[in-house]
Amino acid sequence: MREGRSASFYWLAAFFVAFVLFLYGPMIAIVLLSFQGPTGGMTFPMNGVSLHWFGKLWSGGGIVDIKSAFSRSLQLGLVVMALTVVLSTLAGLAFRKKFFGQNLLFYVTVASLIVPSIVTSLGIALQFRIFDDAIKAYAPAFISDEWTTGMGLFSSALGAHLTWTLPFGLLIMFAIFNRFDGRFEEAARDLGATPWQTFRHVVLPIILPSLVGVGLFGFTLSWDEIARSSQTIGEKNTLPLELQALTTTVTTPEIYALGTVTTGVSFLVIGIALASILLLRARQAKQGSDAGKGML
Incomplete structure (x- = not known):
């Protein structure tokens, strides 16, 4: 005989459903309201269904220059993603061996996860203001009359975003290399491979699916970042800052x-990353199977 489910199961299931609705309900509502008709408002009920507000958004004559803001955020996110992957990989390889100041470097790196984001951005902005004053005072010949500050998308903003993404990348690399089987590297060295060949042909293919995850963290954290960007971005805003600025003044579903x-x-990037991880793992499994058949 099959026993029926207890009452606690249904209470927990209801709580889980309520929790999911609490997390994703606002996002679902925003997505639905973005398809309002031309005469639709900011709330339900919807007045028709159309792509009117998307067309107005991309036409360039709406509430924000979406193309420029989107381009800036995309460029910054891609650069942050690439640097996060490269620097995290190099740091993970370096931390596999003991070196002087190892613990201090680790704590300094992860400290930005503890310090409030706004404090980090204010500190970086203050550093660049000091740098600007020093340039104007001691090296005026190296700047033009139109130059105002060194703060910008790929200077202060890039550094601020890396203080957020690098600790995550480093912690992921620690987890990867803590379960990495060093016998693969030993076998490659026994066969005469150089350190670079060992990394290129042995280590990198094994850790590549995990590096896709590091890149995913780097891009999505940069793409959605507001607090660290608010004080360090310079004259032009990223897309999240434009969106934040509009929340108190906009009056249309745009x-x-x-x-x-x-x-x-964000969902597109996550989907691409997950698909890449699955393809890489499938490729590794196929190569392992082919190698096993070759040995037989």
Whole structure:
């Protein structure tokens, strides 16, 4: 005989459903309202269904220059992603061996996860203001009359975003190399491989699916970052800052269309990353199977 489910199961199931709705309900509402008709408002009920607000958003004559803001965020996210992958990999390899100041470097790296984001951005902004004053005072010949500050997308903002993404990348690399079988490297060295060949042909293919995850962290954390960007971005805003600035002044569903676009990009990147991981693992499994058949 099959016993029926207890009452606690249904209470927990209801709690789980309520929790999921609490997390994703606002996002679902924004996505639905972004498809309002041309005469639709900011709340339910919907007045028709159309792509009117998406068209107005991309036309360039709406509440924000979506193309420029989107381009800036995309460029910054891609650069942060690449640097996070490269620097995290190099740091993970370096931390496999003992060196002087190892613990201090680790604590300094992960400290930015503890320090409030706004404090980190204010500190970086203060450093660049000091740098600007020093340039104007001691090296005026190296700057033009139109130059105002060294703060910008790929200077202060890039550094601020890396203080957020690198600790995550480093912790992931620690987890990867803690379960990495060093016998693969020993076998490669016994066969005469150089350190670079060992990394290129042995280590990298094994850790590559995990590096895709590190890149995913780097891009998505940069793409959605507001606090660290707010004080360090310079004269032009990224897309999340534009979106934040519009939340108190916008009066049309265009802002919902903008939120849907930014959310869609995040989900697209996550989907590409997961598909890449699955393909790489399938390729590794096939290569391992082919190698086993070759030995037989």
